[in-house]
Amino acid sequence: MMSEATVPMTPLWRDYLELTKPRVVALMIVTALIGMCMAVPGWVPWQPLVLGNLGIALCAGAAAAINHIVDERIDLQMARTQTRPVATGRISQRDAILFATALALLGVWILVMWVNVLTAVLTVASLIGYAFIYTMFLKRATPQNIVIGGLAGAAPPLLGWTAVTGEVHGHALLLVLIIFAWTPPHFWALAIHRREEYATVGIPMLPVTHGVRFTALHILLYTIIMFLITLMPFATHMSGIIYLVGAVVLGVIFLYWSVEIMRGRNEHAPMKTFKYSITYLLVLFIVMLVDHWVLGLMI
Structure with missing residues (x-):
């Protein structure tokens, strides 16, 4: 692990934002938005459009944060990931876990309360598939990890569709x-x-x-x-x-x-x-x- 003297002094809010992999989440939300728009002939109602995407984004961010936590050792040894907040110690494992839990609970609560239960269930399934089944097991178990685990990352258009229609x-x-x-x-x-x-x-x-x-x-x-x-x-x-x-x-x-x-x-x-x-x-x-x-x- 990097010594305290070599840890980049990054503003804390940026560290937590980095935990959520915002670029990856942004691409996921774009595909979820396409799913919403394709589900209806006209404009998407504001509630699933705003609250649906917010809930999905929060859960996706939680899954990304769990990826940082699980891959701390790996991240330290790879050039493109060795400056990540958990890997460098800028955010502790404990704080990252609390952050991921808060994001997931808030995201699911929003989806259940203001979107629909089906979207909430599918979003949780996607989170578990990526953060736990892929990151904790498949990634280290088989060279077909990307093929099998890719289903979790492919879910956003379906989530967007169900957020608007309530059906698959x-x-x-x-x-x-x-x-x-x-x-x-x-x-x-x-x-x-x-x-x-x-x-x-x-x-x-x-x-x-x-x-x-x-x-x-x-x-x-x-x-x-x-x-x-x-x-x-x-x-x-x-x-x-x-x-x-x-x-x-x-x-x-x-x-x-x-x-x-x-x-x-x-x-x-x-x-x-x-x-x-x-x-x-x-x-x-x-x-x-x-x-x-x-x-x-x-x-």
Whole structure:
């Protein structure tokens, strides 16, 4: 652990904000918001829009804080995580646990009181899946950790949908399926770039256990699967031609980067793929939403 003299003097509120992984939570809330908007033909009612997203965000932040707590030892040994608040001691394990508990309880209370019980139950299930089943067990147990554990991270569109409608719908599950298929190529690209660090801390990521070439092949295969799944909203009449064009263009670019990783001639391809994958998901869902509203105006 860093000595007191080397611990960065960061304002405390920023340390607690960092515990919640705000960038990750922001992407999750965007996908939850898309789920809400896709669930209704017009504007989303203010209560699920504001309080639903707040409750989901608080629970997601709690899950992220638990990840910091559980991965303290690992974080200290990895370059991209060694300055995290719990790892450096800026926030103690006890305080981080209290913070995560408070966020989770407040988030669930908001969802139960002002949204609906179904959304609260599914949000808690997602929190348990990511913070405990994935972080505490799967992450250290199998190179398929990202594939199995990805379901928890894919839940936000479903949570957004149920927050508005109070029911699980096939179209909401299709949104979950898109993120579920997107997760392995997204994260394995980063894992290739960080494979030496994962090996050092004993995390059995696919590039560590099976090598870069094997992982690159799986990134390409999962990208193809993801590309085909992203065509399903058009095939099921959930979305129209605007979405189809956007999904094809974005998907072809993703396939290009997957092939670049497979070729192995560009050492920067894994990180470029990882960064593009974040843009890809965000833009894909925005295009889906634009298409939804355009179709709504035409009907």
